[in-house]
Amino acid sequence: MLAMPAEAGKEDGTFTIALGSPVDVVDIYAAPAPETAMTTSAVFNPLVAFDTRSNEYVGVIAESWSQIDDSTTEFKIKPDLTFQDGSALDAEDVVYTLNFISDPEVKFRLKSRYASFAGAEKVDDLTVRVKTRGPYPLLMARMIGIPIYPSDTHSKLGADHGTWGRAPIGSGPYKVVKFDESTGIVMERWDDYKLGPLPDFKRVVFKPILDSQTQMAEMMVGSIDALVAKSPDQVAALTSNPDFVADAIEDMFFHYIYLDAVGRSGIEAFKDVRVRQAVFHAIDRDTIRKSIVSGGTEAADMARLCFPFQFGCPDGGQPQNYDPEKARALLADAGYADGFDVQLSTWGLSRPITEAVAGYLRAVGIRASVDGLTAGAYRKKQVEGGLQALVSNYSYGGLPDTGSVLDFFFSSPDRDYFGNPRLFELTKEANSTLDQEKRNAMFREALDIVQDEAYILPITKDPVVLVHNKDVSVNTEARGNILFAQFSFLESYNEVPPILGWAD
Numbered sequence: 001m002l003a004m005p006a007e008a009g010k011e012d013g014t015f016t017i018a019l020g021s022p023v024d025v026v027d028i029y030a031a032p033a034p035e036t037a038m039t040t041s042a043v044f045n046p047l048v049a050f051d052t053r054s055n056e057y058v059g060v061i062a063e064s065w066s067q068i069d070d071s072t073t074e075f076k077i078k079p080d081l082t083f084q085d086g087s088a089l090d091a092e093d094v095v096y097t098l099n100f101i102s103d104p105e106v107k108f109r110l111k112s113r114y115a116s117f118a119g120a121e122k123v124d125d126l127t128v129r130v131k132t133r134g135p136y137p138l139l140m141a142r143m144i145g146i147p148i149y150p151s152d153t154h155s156k157l158g159a160d161h162g163t164w165g166r167a168p169i170g171s172g173p174y175k176v177v178k179f180d181e182s183t184g185i186v187m188e189r190w191d192d193y194k195l196g197p198l199p200d201f202k203r204v205v206f207k208p209i210l211d212s213q214t215q216m217a218e219m220m221v222g223s224i225d226a227l228v229a230k231s232p233d234q235v236a237a238l239t240s241n242p243d244f245v246a247d248a249i250e251d252m253f254f255h256y257i258y259l260d261a262v263g264r265s266g267i268e269a270f271k272d273v274r275v276r277q278a279v280f281h282a283i284d285r286d287t288i289r290k291s292i293v294s295g296g297t298e299a300a301d302m303a304r305l306c307f308p309f310q311f312g313c314p315d316g317g318q319p320q321n322y323d324p325e326k327a328r329a330l331l332a333d334a335g336y337a338d339g340f341d342v343q344l345s346t347w348g349l350s351r352p353i354t355e356a357v358a359g360y361l362r363a364v365g366i367r368a369s370v371d372g373l374t375a376g377a378y379r380k381k382q383v384e385g386g387l388q389a390l391v392s393n394y395s396y397g398g399l400p401d402t403g404s405v406l407d408f409f410f411s412s413p414d415r416d417y418f419g420n421p422r423l424f425e426l427t428k429e430a431n432s433t434l435d436q437e438k439r440n441a442m443f444r445e446a447l448d449i450v451q452d453e454a455y456i457l458p459i460t461k462d463p464v465v466l467v468h469n470k471d472v473s474v475n476t477e478a479r480g481n482i483l484f485a486q487f488s489f490l491e492s493y494n495e496v497p498p499i500l501g502w503a504d
Helices: 034-043 091-102 139-144 151-155 158-166 212-220 232-239 273-281 285-291 324-333 348-363 375-383 403-410 421-430 436-452
Strands: 014-019 048-051 056-059 062-069 072-077 117-124 127-132 174-180 184-189 203-208 226-228 244-249 253-259 341-347 367-373 389-395 456-461 464-469 472-474 500-502
Touching (some): 034 203, 212 226, 212 232, 232 244, 253 273, 273 324, 285 348, 348 367, 348 456, 367 375, 403 421, 403 436, 464 472
Parallel strands (some): 014 226, 341 367
Antiparallel strands (some): 062 072, 174 184, 226 464, 244 464
16 A cells, blocks of 8 residues: 655645545545545546536537437547546446446435436447436536446446445546545546646645644645635635635535425415515625625625526526615514514534524514524425525536526425425426527526515525645636536646646
8 A cells, every 4th residue: 555645745746635524435426525526526537518618518528419319319439538547438438337327226325316317328339328218408417427437347346336436447637546534535647648638736635634723734834735715714814824825716506595485384474575575685695705705705796596607597687685674674564573583494514604694684673593403404304394494505516507406496395495386387397398598588487486586595605715825826717617526626628727736
């Protein structure tokens, strides 16, 4: 087994980044999480990626693609590709991977993401046909997040496929040379990488350091080159030292609040649209974004539940602005001049934002308390109809399609705290037609309803803020060009400059 290399930074080409959580396996199927996505994207490639400069899908492993019929898409594979062990990367590997993730007998977390896949078949060595269960307009978006595995090596694991990510073999710019849950992951640059320019770093070390203060201390002594900031205070503390720089990398992650508009939880006030509007007018989203969110000062306001570069995200839109006087007037008009009690449920990363929201609501007379939950407790309470109001977060996971977020909110009765059947109709129709113009119109109608009826308020984007030493260069212009996973620091497809490199 190789020893952990010295963390010498630019002198020997080693880049060391702190992980906020340990990575169980470098396998996004087996262990979906932001840290897994970051490591996976360094080792593997998908068939396609998405270029936000042109708002188009671009080939990675795939050279081209065409629609055969409403439920069949044909992909042509680039010739002469190989995996890191020297084996050929061809149609057999693509077919194997797609059939593996769509096999109902194969179990892993978030398997529902691939429920619309019906499998794949090989046409010839460089041609694959992907089948879906009816028209599936999210197919290309999903393909971005599907790393292709070598069929011969992965298939040998059988029921033990969960161990694959400890010694994975991919076609990406880095190969894993050491894996240890406790001490971290060491990757070395694969100099035979063919799908883009070689990244600057000869070696990358992903070092799990769970405590923020410990991460900062290790930055100060030079044990790590970069960390993902968790708060504006952490950014300010580190960047007060001229040796450290912070860069915000726009991510497809945001915080929101929704209210029980149908009274599933027993609360009556939110059945009145005026009360819902009052709640949203009471929240100072701009201050929350700038004072609580790392990188919030660089993040633009969020008008919709989608990002402008995504397919189907309508332009325009204006959420309820911060206006506490209007909030008080709407409450009085609705018969709640003396306010009412409400419990704001939350979990995970949205807790600080929930505390701020509670303060703003109390300022207009709504007696808000915070109900902090674990992920499991939140989900149980949601399914049982116990959420009076929820402050939470959503990640598109790199999917450049508005249909994803509508599917999240308006396709399951478990999440229906809105009671508006038209939203469910629009979501179902938009996610089952291949006509993009029709989809765009349905997305606009749905998101206009969400806004006008004050069902969901997007509070703030939450960009990734990378704090790094001055020897590291961050190409923030490239950060959104190619989207594969929630963190894509090491992507370098199609001659797009890598996001990270050494500073001159």
